[in-house]
Amino acid sequence: MKRSSRARTGATATMAVLSLALITGCGGGSDGKDTSEGSNEGSGKASSSPTTAAKALSAAELEKLLLTQGDIKGFKVTSGDKTLLKSKSEIKTDKAECAPLAYAMAALAPGETDANASNTVTQDTASAVASKSPEDLSDADIENAFQVKLTYVGLSSYQGDGAEKALKAVSDGVQACAGGFGIAAQGEQQKITKIAPAKASGSGDESVAFSVDLTADGESTSTTTQVVRVGSTVATYYTVSFGKTAEVPEAVLSAQAAKLA
Incomplete structure (x- = not known):
């Protein structure tokens, strides 16, 4: 009973953090702008040549390139997720240079x-635990059954060298926003306490990654965002998991990269 109570409490707290992170952990520029200029330092692979002749894909074409159920084993894919924000106008940041990071976190x-x-792509940890015999279950297995690991995946496409500029804005933002920034969405306020470079996937033509420390409902958590450019298309991955640093699952990165190749 004691173990079950802890599990239920953990699950409730997880969903509270996930909800707040989705609504208020994804901010936009306070002046409505979403990019900033600066050095192209960061934790990714640098672009060797601009795709100045690149043509942007439409939103409908991007929809067809997103992961769908069945593309990735052990994960649930939710297409048309109504909880995802649809417009940058819904979110604000107190530092314009941090807006690209916030947008990436919001897909x-x-x-x-x-x-x-x-x-959204959710790792099916409960099914993995359910496949085991009761006598084989460990405390870690039970905790994992209530561990929600959710990844928001976003695809965007650009004309000319717009995709390179988007990656540069993210890379610059990682440096400029190291001390954190404030965000607001739908009337809610939130504080990102720290931004730090993270190990980029190295996939695509260039990639940048950063970790995010935030506090929600008195609970602190760390998340990771990966941003990958493939030609004129940029893929963003923001993973949330309660209680420990949430890395973007390699399986999600690989499966989405395969559809963009």
């Missing part, structure tokens, strides 16, 4: 484009 385009599509 919105980190650069200047209206061509955007998004969905």
